[in-house]
Amino acid sequence: MTARDDLPADLHDRAFTFVAARQAGVSVSRLRAHDLERWSRGIYGPAGRDVTLRERAEVHLAATADAWVSHRTAAALQDLFLPPWVDDHAQIHLSKPTHLPRARRKGVAGHRVRIRPGELHHVDGLLMTTPARTWLDLAVELGEEFRIALGDQLIRRPRSGLEKGREKPLATTSELRELLDAHVWMKGVGLARAALEHMRVGADSVPESLLRQAIAAAGLPEPELQISLVPLDPYSPSGDMGYPRIKLVIQYEGAHHDDEAQRLRDARRDRAFRDAGWTVLLVRLEDLRDGFRAVIREIRGHLAAAAA
Structure with missing residues (x-):
């Protein structure tokens, strides 16, 4: 049994074109070896390996x-x-x-x-x-x-x-x-x-964007985005969205908030808002899956209480 020739280093373990292979001196018969797959016309790749997008x-x-x-x-x-x-x-x-x-x-x-x-x-x-x-x-x-x-x-x-x-x-x-x-x-x-016409600067993630849209679709006033507890202070704690007039801040807690260091930062942020007299409404993945229905009910209640 004849040993296969090694592929040139710049073609090894990656996809390549027929033209690139021939320019590198790879024979047509070598391209038919079992360690390679023909993906498409003029394109070859390593057999049995997941190739990135x-x-x-x-x-x-x-x-x-x-x-x-x-x-x-x-x-x-x-x-x-x-x-x-x-x-x-x-x-x-x-x-x-x-x-x-x-x-x-x-x-x-x-x-x-x-x-x-x-x-x-x-x-x-x-x-x-x-x-x-x-x-x-x-x-x-x-x-x-x-x-x-x-x-x-x-x-x-x-x-x-x-x-x-x-x-x-x-x-x-x-x-x-x-x-x-x-x-x-x-x-x-x-x-x-x-x-x-419905896009807004300040929705910092897709869930935040979907939450903002759900609030508007429910007929509620559009919340302000990226609220700073102390305006003009670059080090001030900030909230994802909310209603400064009634001191309601809404925070979406994504997966990265499960990190211990992030949880501590979140706790300090929320405590700063609460100490300043704000209500902090935390929104999680479960709320997103539920179409934010419970969140919208709570926001509606806060707005109604403030109006009364």
């Missing part, structure tokens, strides 16, 4: 001229929110300009779109749609509340020094309006325009 996107992009990563693939690679029914990455989404034929190969969902300068950028070496253009491309798939939630993620407040990638918003409302005005005939642009 980025690896798949990279190799499909390398095999497809004049294309860029788009839609749900671009969203996932940029850590943008996707609801469960869109968070399926069996296919890599690639787009091309309208004057070129769409990408057609196994493992690829091809699109033909009109693109403007500034709507593409490179992320870790991969050409893909910007977060704003990705939001527009996905407008038809997301559903109203999730179009708004993803939009809130784009325009959220910067948190310089506290979290990587939060030095500035991913887009501003004026940039999104300009984007929509430039694609007035695009499918989904009306849905995106309607969502933009």
Whole structure:
């Protein structure tokens, strides 16, 4: 039995194109060996190994001229929110300009779109749609509340020094309006325009965005977002949302709040609000699963008591 030749180091244990393999001196017969799989026309990868979404996107992009990563693939690679029914990455989404034929190969969902300068950028070496253009491309798939939630993620407040990638918003409302005005005939642009009117700066997570929308849908006054206990003090404790007029602050406790250090910070924050005469309403995952019904009843009660 003849031993297999080792693959070149830059092709070992990753996906690659036929062209890259031949340029590296790999024979056609070596590509037929059992340690490799033919994923699609002109694309090979290691057999039996889970390959990351980025690896798949990279190799499909390398095999497809004049294309860029788009839609749900671009969203996932940029850590943008996707609801469960869109968070399926069996296919890599690639787009091309309208004057070129769409990408057609196994493992690829091809699109033909009109693109403007500034709507593409490179992320870790991969050409893909910007977060704003990705939001527009996905407008038809997301559903109203999730179009708004993803939009809130784009325009959220910067948190310089506290979290990587939060030095500035991913887009501003004026940039999104300009984007929509430039694609007035695009499918989904009306849905995106309607969502933009309900987006707010300050919803710091998807659950917070969904909670804010649920409050508005219940006919309650829209809460203020990112409330500072001591305005203008950069070190003041802050709340996710609430009603300063009646001293009600609402905090969404996500999974990261289970960390011991975070729990201590949360306790100090809540104690500061309570010592200042505020009511602190804590909202958890169970409330999200219940459509925030109990939370809305409690908010309604506080507002009614204040009015009386």
